Amino acid sequence: MKNALILSTAVLSVIIMLASCGSQVTEPSTPEVFKFDSLVSESYEIYFLTNPSTTITAYTTGSDLSYHWSTTAGDIFGSGKQVTYTSNPACCGGYQTISCIVISKDNSGLKKEVEIYVDF
Amino acid sequence: MNTYFRYGYADTYFDGSRKSDFLFVENASYNFLGTILTYGMVDKLNVEVELGYYFNLTQNYDINATKYTLEGSGLRDGAISLKYNIYKNAPKELEFTAGLGTKIPFRKNPQTVNNVELPIDVQSSDMAYGIVAQTFLYKGFIANGLHLFLLNRYENTFKNPQEYRYGQALYTSLFVSKALTTHWSLIIQVRDEWREADQRFGQSVPSSGGNTLFVAPQINYSVLQKWNLSVLADIPVFRCYEGTQLGPKYAFSLQVSKEFDFSNNKNAENGVF
Numbered sequence: 563m564k565n566a567l568i569l570s571t572a573v574l575s576v577i578i579m580l581a582s583c584g585s586q587v588t589e590p591s592t593p594e595v596f597k598f599d600s601l602v603s604e605s606y607e608i609y610f611l612t613n614p615s616t617t618i619t620a621y622t623t624g625s626d627l628s629y630h631w632s633t634t635a636g637d638i639f640g641s642g643k644q645v646t647y648t649s650n651p652a653c654c655g656g657y658q659t660i661s662c663i664v665i666s667k668d669n670s671g672l673k674k675e676v677e678i679y680v681d682f
Numbered sequence: 683m684n685t686y687f688r689y690g691y692a693d694t695y696f697d698g699s700r701k702s703d704f705l706f707v708e709n710a711s712y713n714f715l716g717t718i719l720t721y722g723m724v725d726k727l728n729v730e731v732e733l734g735y736y737f738n739l740t741q742n743y744d745i746n747a748t749k750y751t752l753e754g755s756g757l758r759d760g761a762i763s764l765k766y767n768i769y770k771n772a773p774k775e776l777e778f779t780a781g782l783g784t785k786i787p788f789r790k791n792p793q794t795v796n797n798v799e800l801p802i803d804v805q806s807s808d809m810a811y812g813i814v815a816q817t818f819l820y821k822g823f824i825a826n827g828l829h830l831f832l833l834n835r836y837e838n839t840f841k842n843p844q845e846y847r848y849g850q851a852l853y854t855s856l857f858v859s860k861a862l863t864t865h866w867s868l869i870i871q872v873r874d875e876w877r878e879a880d881q882r883f884g885q886s887v888p889s890s891g892g893n894t895l896f897v898a899p900q901i902n903y904s905v906l907q908k909w910n911l912s913v914l915a916d917i918p919v920f921r922c923y924e925g926t927q928l929g930p931k932y933a934f935s936l937q938v939s940k941e942f943d944f945s946n947n948k949n950a951e952n953g954v955f
Contacts, residue, residue, distance in 0.1 A: 611704075615745050631800040632792075635882065637743070639750045641796035648745050650706045652926040653889040 585641065598625035598664045598672035607679040616647040616662055618676060626667035633660045636680065649680040656680060685717040690916075690933035691793050697926045704926050708744040710803070713737040714758070726767040730781065734758040739804040754804035755787040761814050775822030785812035790843055807863030808848050812839035827861035839883070849891050865905070871898040871914075879924055889925030894918050912937040937954075 598620065605616040620629055631638050635658050636649030646662045647660055657677050665671040691707035695702040716734035723729055736755050743750040763783025770777045789807040792799045819832040833855040841847040855873040862868055870896070879891035900914035916933035923929065 601780075613746075613749075628797055630794070630797045635802075637750075637752060638798050639743075639752070639799045642797050645798065646750075648743075650889075652704065653887055655888070 594624050596622075596627070596666040596670060596672075598622050598674055601660075601662050601674035601676050603647075603660075603676045603678060606677070607681075610651045610680075610682045615646050616678060617644060617646055618662070619644045619672070620662045620664060622664050624666055628665045630665065631660070632662040634658050634670075636660075636678075647678060649678075651680050651682045654680065655682070683717065683719050683942065684937065685939070686935050686937040688712075688714045688716065688933055688935040690714075690930060692928050692930045694929060694931060696921055696923050696929045697927055699920070699922045702926050705744055707803075707928055708742045708749070710739075710741045710928060712739045716758070719749070720765075726770075728765045728767075728781075730761075730763045730765055730783070732761040732763075735759075736806040739806060741801075741804055752800055752801045753807055754793050754808035756793060759807050759810075759812075760788065761788045762786065763814055763816065765816070765818075765915050775820075775824060777818075777820040779818040781814075781816040781818075782815040783816075785810075785814055785837070786837060787811060787842075792844065802846060806840060808839050810840045810842035810847070811846065812837055829857075829859040831855075831857035832858070833857070845883045847881040849880050851878070852876045859902075862942075865903055867902045867904070869902055869912075869914075871900065871902040872896070873898060888925070889927050892921065892923035892927065894922075894930070895920040908940055910937075910939045914938075 600621045601618065602621065603618045605613060608614055608616050617667050622643065627643075629641070629643050631641070631645055633649075633682050635648065635654035636647060638660070639646040639648070649655070649658055655681055659672060659675050659677050661675045663673045689711070691709065691711045693937075695704040695706075697704070709843050714734055716732070718730060718732050720728050720730045735757055739754045741752050743752070761783055764793055765779055765781035765811045767777065767779045785808070787807050787809050789805075790809055792802075792809065796799065796872050814838075815836045817832075817834045821830045823829070832954070833853075835851075835853040835855075839848045839850075853873060853875050855871055857869055859867055859869045875894045877891045877893075880887040895918065896916055897919050898914050898916045900912050901908055902912045904910050906923045911934070914935045914937065916930075918930055918937070920934075921929055
């Protein structure tokens with residue numbers, strides 16, 4: 563009885579050991595590819611009296627990305643991959659360009675632009 | 683040395699000279715610390731350095747019933763000028779000085795917050811070099827404790843790397859100073875500010891430029907004939923803007939000035955303001 567118990571414990575230990583050794587073998591990971599797929603605005607025309615702002619979203623793939631926003635004229639609220647854009651048509655109407663530069667952790671960057679028409 | 687702290691506020695749009703119902707920026711304000719250092723180099727010639735820092739330039743927006751805030755801060759463009767005392771007649775209490783200098787930007791790229799570029803209206807710097815020209819005319823009536831000053835200041839700023847050029851500006855100020863007691867004096871300033879329209883990518887920016895007339899009462903306290911402490915309010919009394927613009931409502935300043943006499947002979951002969 564005692565010998566059977568010792569034998570079964572030893573067999574069980576070997577099984578556990580082999581299973582854990584098997585689980586420590588890891589597949590080589592594929593680095594996540596950095597892509598800036600698209601820059602999309604909710605609306606490409608904003609009218610001060612009806613829809614004075616629009617949400618612009620950067621669609622990207624990758625991790626540890628930083629998003630840098632600028633515009634030819636107007637105001638950008640928020641930060642990150644999604645911002646809100648508006649512009650005062652009294653001074654800054656017409657076609658305005660909003661740019662987004664996405665920079666990955668290895669300092670490679672990609673840029674996209676959208677054009678928004680601004681009027682009263 | 684002249685150091686001043688200034689707070690300014692605006693919350694009303696004007697269409698030309700009339701108040702407008704237009705609402706984009708609900709209100710705007712700034713806190714600014716500036717200093718002007720003037721040094722007598724040689725007889726009748728001074729060098730003047732202007733520096734300043736915006737603790738904040740804030741705009742609060744109301745866009746479709748949603749509130750937003752954008753805030754910038756930083757060094758304002760500096761300026762360095764040479765001023766020459768062209769004419770001085772002490773018995774007639776009459777003096778005329780002219781100066782020419784340059785504006786120097788401390789920033790060439792717009793300020794960003796969380797990697798988002800701030801709009802032009804909350805940038806502390808014009809991000810461009812420029813020219814500054816000044817004239818100063820003084821007439822005293824010391825027997826009556828009365829002093830008159832007429833200042834003109836012209837600024838021409840060049841285009842910045844973002845293809846934005848602030849319009850030319852001309853400030854004309856008339857000061858009337860009256861001594862009330864040995865220490866106290868009252869100064870009334872009437873100032874006209876004319877600004878040319880700005881340009882973006884070579885095109886005039888609509889709703890920029892215009893004329894504003896200010897009245898600025900000031901109380902001054904003199905200590906030991908060396909220190910001067912002042913409080914002043916800046917109140918626009920007339921405006922005529924191009925298009926629809928957010929106009930200043932009021933501004934307040936606290937000011938400290940002191941004369942440092944490194945060389946008695948130099949300052950006595952210099953006679954430059």
